[in-house]
Amino acid sequence: MDLGAASTGAGEYAELLEFDMDMDGFASNWAYCDRVSTYFARMISHNRSDSLLYSNLFSSALNELLETVYRLHAPSGRFVCSVARKAASERIVLTVPVDARTAEFYRGAVRVLNEGDVASRYHNALFTDGPLQPNIGLLELAVDYAARFSIEPADGNAIRLIADLKLEESDA
Template sequence: MEEEASRFDDHAFVPMVSLEMNVEMFKSQWQFCDEITEYLSDILGQSHSDPARYSNFLSVAANELIELAFRATNERGKIRFSLSRNATFNRLRIAFPCDEEFRRKHIKIGSSEIEPGLGNGSGHLVATPDEALLSNLATILGASVRIERDGEDGIEIIADFPSAEDFQ
């Protein structure tokens, strides 16, 4: 239970890598989504008994989150990606500027966290494709996904993926 309470506490995580890009450069080529995904998922696969399997499986989720950021970000500012890890979770953070409408749609008081197993059976209507995507990632991968405000004009997607290799 204590682990649950600290899942979004960065002090419990050790930084692995961070990457920052100009948004205009990031949005100049769709292929950056794949290249960043490959880079980050290779790092996530390190120290697993089957690094390729773990990297490949998590690259699907990382790619979906990076593509969401690609579609949502506006043309100004910086986009930041970071990975950190603790004994039971790997954390991916993606912070980027976006317009007020996107931020308002995705940050709702009391409902910005999507836990594994929630979604259609939770009693909450999944209203947007992005919410369905996040809910499905949480369910399939056993991940916790949260979206928070990041400064005046941005959001941050925080996804905690289990370090265990027994995906179902």
């Protein structure tokens, strides 16, 4: 664990926690999404004004991101999840191994999330017939948690999906 600045353009964000594992290992068990999100939430919530509420909100948000990665990733590579903080904001950076199809999914999903009218898109995605869209979890985070998303290339065949969350108001 490095307590310095987050390594991905986070500026003043201080890295709190990071895990790095082989994608094959992470994708071998759906329960890892819940376990990792619960652990991270407990570790970073202790100094929030309502640590239990914050832990629950953060765990739910991170779990949505991890479930998206669980479903959409390249067959192999390194998966990294890090959390950094700046005041009342958390930055989750997921380095996801991708192939061409998966990279296009993530680029397209972030483009949609930044085009506006996300609430309407989320509502339409929830109430359409057929299977849910693969970006439904990201839409939910944008609507319910006001998450801001960006994407950048990473070393090798990977992308960095960046989600900025503000789950409580700052006193500053």
